[in-house]
Amino acid sequence: MISPSLRLRRSLPLCLLKMLQHTLAREITHTGVGLHSGLSTQVRILSAPPGSDRYFVRVDLPGNPIIPAQVTSVNHTVLSTQLGHEEANVRTVEHLLAALAAMGIDNARIEIDGSEVPLLDGSAQDWAQSIVQAGIVNQSVSPNTPIKAIREPIWVREGDSFVCALPASENRFTYGIDFELPAIGNQWYSWSPSTDIELARTSFKTEIAPARTFGLLHQIEHLQQAGLIKGGSVQNALVCSSQGWLNPPLRFANEPVRHKILDLVGDLSLLGTFPCAHFLAYKASHNLHIQLALKILERL
Numbered sequence: 001m002i003s004p005s006l007r008l009r010r011s012l013p014l015c016l017l018k019m020l021q022h023t024l025a026r027e028i029t030h031t032g033v034g035l036h037s038g039l040s041t042q043v044r045i046l047s048a049p050p051g052s053d054r055y056f057v058r059v060d061l062p063g064n065p066i067i068p069a070q071v072t073s074v075n076h077t078v079l080s081t082q083l084g085h086e087e088a089n090v091r092t093v094e095h096l097l098a099a100l101a102a103m104g105i106d107n108a109r110i111e112i113d114g115s116e117v118p119l120l121d122g123s124a125q126d127w128a129q130s131i132v133q134a135g136i137v138n139q140s141v142s143p144n145t146p147i148k149a150i151r152e153p154i155w156v157r158e159g160d161s162f163v164c165a166l167p168a169s170e171n172r173f174t175y176g177i178d179f180e181l182p183a184i185g186n187q188w189y190s191w192s193p194s195t196d197i198e199l200a201r202t203s204f205k206t207e208i209a210p211a212r213t214f215g216l217l218h219q220i221e222h223l224q225q226a227g228l229i230k231g232g233s234v235q236n237a238l239v240c241s242s243q244g245w246l247n248p249p250l251r252f253a254n255e256p257v258r259h260k261i262l263d264l265v266g267d268l269s270l271l272g273t274f275p276c277a278h279f280l281a282y283k284a285s286h287n288l289h290i291q292l293a294l295k296i297l298e299r300l
């Protein structure tokens with residue numbers, strides 16, 4: 001005889017079967033330069049109790065203010081995603097948060113001694129590897145924890161750019177980009193984390209986490225003249241010109257679109273546990289990702 005709870009579980013989409021939360025077994029520390037500020041900061045990630053979610057702590061500010069890693073904390077989305085609470089901000093959170101969420105770390109206290117997360121090599125590879133090295137601890141979760149799923153399409157657009165969340169039986173992230181520079185051109189990639197958490201971690205670590213930030217040479221010169229992206233360099237970002245890549249080799253032929261998926265995963269992690277959906281984006285930005293997340297929050 002099938003128990004009522006098992007029957008209910010069988011009728012739910014695969015991605016709704018989350019029965020455990022996870023945190024880190026040991027702390028992680030990384031130090032490096034922020035892409036926009038050019039300043040060095042140290043990040044220390046510690047375990048946190050079940051139900052505490054992911055949150056930043058500005059340990060350099062009086063009173064050590066807490067900034068929840070939630071979509072309602074977003075206060076700036078130009079070139080990166082910034083979170084804030086009252087006077088305290090933390091910028092370029094997307095790669096670190098993508099790694100934590102995709103590696104299944106639900107609860108984490110992220111201490112930082114400055115206003116921007118280090119860019120490291122421009123990808124989430126170091127964060128993902130450190131999570132594996134630190135170890136992951138299972139935490140029990142209340143069986144009454146509400147499970148969210150997208151029941152009808154939710155979308156936002158701006159010109160020919162859009163991001164949407166479509167009903168699906170398991171999570172999937174699909175992205176398209178289209179650049180005039182021939183070295184990038186039109187690229188599409190689709191990534192679905194397995195419902196088996198170990199397989200999901202491995203696929204994130206190998207398919208998405210290594211994809212680095214990229215920039216266009218003519219835009220980089222303009223941004224640097226305007227005093228922006230002070231920490232950007234050929235060591236932490238792929239740079240493309242009309243002649244091709246300035247700093248090959250690429251880690252994947254389609255590294256740019258994979259990086260866009262990394263950004264999308266990081267931005268949507270601000271919803272907490274990913275709602276069950278197929279997230280599909282085309283030529284989007286942090287701003288559109290966050291607009292979609294806000295719309296999802298409103299509807300669910």
Ligand SMILES: [Zn+2]
Binds near residue numbers: 094095213259262263
């Ligand atoms: Zn990025």
